Amino acid sequence: MDLLPPALVPLAAWPQFVTWRLVPSARAGKMDKLPVSWRDGKLASSMDPAGWGTFEQCRDAVHAGRGQGIGFVFTEADPFWFLDIDGALQPNGQWSPLATDLCRRFAGAAVEVSQSGTGLHIIGSGTVPEHGCKNVAHGLELYHRWRFVALTGVHASGNAATDHTPTLAATVAQLFPPGAKAGAGPDEWTTEPVEGAEPPATDDDLIRRALASGDRSAAAAFGGDASGTVTFRDLWEGNDDALAARWPSSTGDGYDRSSADAALAAHLAFWTGKNCERIRDLMYRSALVRDKWELRGDYYLPRTILRACGVSTEVVKGASAPLPPPPDAAQAEAAGIALREGTTEYMGVDGQLDHFRGCVYVRADDRVYTPDGDLLNQSRFNATYGGYQFVLDPQGQKFTTAAWEAFTQNRVYQAPRCHALCFRPEQPSGALVPEEGRVLLNTYVPIETQRIAGDASPFLELVAKLLPNERDRAILLSYMASLVQNPGHKFQWWPVLQGTEGNGKTAILRVLSFAVGNRYTHLVDPQKMAQRGINFNGWIQGNLFVGLEEIHVAERRNFLEQFKAYVTNDRLPLEKKGVDEFTGDNRVNGIMLTNHRDGVPINVDSRRYAIFYTAQQTADDLVRDGMDGRYFPDFYDWLYGRHAYAQHGPNYGLAIVNDYLHTLEPVAEFDPAQLCVRAPETTSTAAALVASRGRAEQEIVEAIEQGRPGFANGWISSKAVDELLDRIRANVPRTKRREMLQRLGYDYHPHLPDGRVNNVVQPDNAKPRLFIRLGHLVGNLTEPAAIAKRYQQDQAPGSHDDLAAQALGGENNS
Incomplete structure (x- = not known):
């Protein structure tokens, strides 16, 4: 919503706008809208004016990702009231008769479709008489202070400034009588769960289930603005830090203890099916027990419990059969498993961002790289990161138990991705490295291997x-x-x-x-x-x-x-x-x-x-x-x-x-x-050079050492090499023979083109290529005829006998 529709423009005169986002609710398959600060996107109280802003400030915050939508907080300072009609859209696509009647009664007031698409919001002005807030039987709620509404602007019509004081009085008397719970819960103290509730059979089972649920939402029943930072476990165990952050005390006490009492009662109203007697007994087992409960035992705790039951709209179902007791730590260790602590069945976006932190989808492998350096396919990723109901969409209407789907196909965030992997220890572990228009993920993870200072x-x-x-x-x-x-x-x-x-x-x-x-x-x-x-x-x-x-x-x-x-x-x-x-x-x-x-x-x-x-x-x-x-x-x-x-x-x-x-x-x-x-x-x-010689090289060295014609006195003839290789049936391609002789320290005479003599020489009776030992003095001869003559002299029997042994490295004085 980039602009307030005309129907809601009157709200802009009061800078009481907030941003909000969705988190999983304690109600199965539901989501709660929790207010966040438009400044930093962190969870905040809608009742704290420090978190309010103008419509424009909140709109810009949503565009920047600091919230999913915009809300308005009703206070005593403004003239507005808010009527919420839940489930107004019927299966046939028509608005219900009650919704149509209420829109007709408040003709001219602002009307918009709710976020779910099945409810209506009516917003108007006027003096609001004392009234109840909920009519559960008809799915109605009425507020004019200390409540925020998530605005949509969808099909908005009318004008929120329209005064409806007379109509309000009649509607309150009919649907929201003051002091009445309008079907929300018992007016009298109860000792049994309400109809339709299926609470755990034993208190221990109930406590175990509630602790395991990680529920953060029941506190929203009081003020509708639970920050999302307090769980049932925080309340049950008296987590001072969490409770003080959620309900700061103005009296120097650690936190507002009455708010914590009310929140715990609201949680237990759900889990007990609004059984007042059982709620009281359970509260006395919690860490919140204090003297005030006894000193004002005739009214304080009973009133808190009754109010919690009155505003609670949901009760537990399908939990009447007791859960088998969980394994204790010793059993778990013996079985080679680890027990989860403080977990919740539902995991919202906030939890997923932490749960999947460091994971990156790798397109080339169709796998997910994990912070410990593993590359997991779909089934292994599900086994490693599963075990939750993951929220997939901003409305909280889509869930999945598959971690792979939650990570790769979430509609709220896009998982980190890369084209392919690289392995570069000089780069930070897990770094995404831009390279030639692609993004590579560095998979190197530093490890510490065991070291002991000692005597080596x-x-x-x-x-x-x-x-x-x-x-x-x-x-x-x-x-x-x-x-x-x-x-x-x-x-x-x-x-x-x-x-x-x-x-x-x-x-x-x-x-x-x-x-x-x-x-x-x-x-x-x-x-x-x-x-x-x-x-x-x-x-x-x-x-x-x-x-x-x-x-x-x-x-x-x-x-x-x-x-x-x-x-x-x-x-x-x-x-x-x-x-x-x-x-x-x-x-x-x-x-x-x-x-x-x-x-x-x-x-x-x-x-x-x-x-x-x-x-x-x-x-x-x-x-x-x-x-x-x-x-x-x-x-x-x-x-x-x-x-x-x-x-x-x-x-x-x-x-x-x-x-x-x-x-x-x-x-x-x-x-x-x-x-x-x-x-x-x-x-x-x-020695390795000698041992590295192949069979052909060894035979050539033997011929050199024997001083055979064609191999004598620092010379090697290509014709002599050809004949030797034929005799031993060594398959050395002609293109490789010069390379082979170079390894032995021989190469073409530098003053013969391509090493070839111009005329037939003896004893070859051919025009061979002539190789000389590197550094041999005959390399100083420059005339082809002189070179050929010297070769023939050196191959003659008995000539320069002392040079034969020197041919592989000795000094030649000729």
């Missing part, structure tokens, strides 16, 4: 046994410490640990998995991946550490070429089962373990893998280094906190090593998060 000597002793060289140890420990201390920083190389079975390599993997957290660790089966290819690699996104055990891909170099991107790139094409390929974040770093010296082949230009050959290459080496007998059982007892270390708790050693890695300062030149962007050379690099 058993672990460091193992590392020293594996890597006796101090520099090698510094490289490995710097990598491990940096990985733990820099989650999400993409390193450019991985360590590869090689050694005999059972020498403790796996302990390195276990330590890092524990320090990073199992939640962010993935262990890969490298053999399966190498055989089948890197398919369905969605595991990359959302992990920080990857371990590959028992890797051996010497004959599958293409796999390593593919895997190189996983080591270095921070974005990769990802594919999950049943999901189209997409490009996602890759923040994993890792370590490879192998029993084979050629498990991860490298070449002279390799910069992705730092190879560590451990000191234990055979079972005899384990005995030599004292790693047999009780060594590993004792080590793993320490690591996992077992047997002799059980007193320290599980994972004792792991927690100590975790703390050690968190506090160890990496050596700067070996820190992969800082200066070390290429795999550093280790004491094993040279």
Whole structure:
């Protein structure tokens, strides 16, 4: 309603407007309209002038989301009265005879359709005689002070300034006689529930149900302006803070105790079916009991109870059969369940905003991301967040028990949404990240892994046994410490640990998995991946550490070429089962373990893998280094906190090593998060280069070392290579042969175009391409004829015998 309709314009002269919103009512399937401050949208009392404003102020507040509608508060200061006709619209679409009669009686007064669309509001002016407020039998209410009405302006006609004093007197006498309850409840003290009520059979059952209901609405019966901040539990248990916030005291007492008494009586009128005797007995069991009840016992409490019964319009139904007693805490714990406390069946918008806080709908996955980092489909989300009747619409007419529907299809608010997920530890957890016109949700959630300050000597002793060289140890420990201390920083190389079975390599993997957290660790089966290819690699996104055990891909170099991107790139094409390929974040770093010296082949230009050959290459080496007998059982007892270390708790050693890695300062030149962007050379690099050679490379090296024609004295002929590969039936494509020789330290003679001689040379009897060892002095020859001549001389039997051994790295003085 952007403008007051002419019929209601007279109200604007009094700045007594408020905003309101809907909350679930104690009445099943109903909603209550509670006033809120137009200034901040917080629940407020309609009787507090500080919360009133002009129509324009309240209208702007509603537009800003600080309320769902506008109301007007009737007071002694204004001349207006308000007649509410509930259920005026009949099933045939016609207004009821009573509604038509009342509109005719008050012809000229303002009339509008109520929010429900089935009632009418009549607003006029005039002197209002003493009167009752409710006529429940006819669904009527009449007020002229200390009440607010939710204005709609729908089909508004007439004029609220029209004076109807004579008609009011006659109508009050007929329908609202003063002092009468007009069918709202008993005038006399009752000892039984009213007809139609079905209250709980026992008082304990009644109290339990009322406490579990979380009801906030019965207090609205007194003044119609319950703030929504006081529950039955607050009243029953005497929650001073909640009661003082709802009913501040003007006498220095904690709160207005009479208002609290009246509110509790109103709650109990509903739950007892207006049984006055039972209400009194129950009130004496509450925390509100005070001396005044006894000192004025002849009239105060009875009058409070009678008034509560008189204004209560609803009574409990379907609760006569006692509920089975709930399990106590011990039973619940034994069954592995948690008991809810202070919950309510109905959950309004306010409750949902808290209940679903941190949840985000992810369009790409059709799932909801939750604050603890899980991605839940519809059924799992319902199981996790369900258990309530969720309000779906502003009118409170639509409910659902499905948390998914409440979150994704609510008509009052729109749930947070994103297009897809990202995994970026450098961003705040749960952050919505705008990127290229899309919104991504950061799924990284920081976790704390167990740490204990202690002596890490058993672990460091193992590392020293594996890597006796101090520099090698510094490289490995710097990598491990940096990985733990820099989650999400993409390193450019991985360590590869090689050694005999059972020498403790796996302990390195276990330590890092524990320090990073199992939640962010993935262990890969490298053999399966190498055989089948890197398919369905969605595991990359959302992990920080990857371990590959028992890797051996010497004959599958293409796999390593593919895997190189996983080591270095921070974005990769990802594919999950049943999901189209997409490009996602890759923040994993890792370590490879192998029993084979050629498990991860490298070449002279390799910069992705730092190879560590451990000191234990055979079972005899384990005995030599004292790693047999009780060594590993004792080590793993320490690591996992077992047997002799059980007193320290599980994972004792792991927690100590975790703390050690968190506090160890990496050596700067070996820190992969800082200066070390290429795999550093280790004491094993040279041997690893030799072990990495394939069969064809090994045969070529053998030919070089024998000084065979075509391979002698720092030269290699492409014709000799062709014949050797044919003889051993090695399938090396021609396009790959130069690359293979480059790995051995040979390349085309720099002064031969494409390495090819111009004329037939011997012993090839062909025009081959000629390769020379890098750094060979014959590279200084510039004339093709001189180059060809020198090649033929060097291949002659017995020529430069001393150069054969030097061809793989020695000094050539020719």
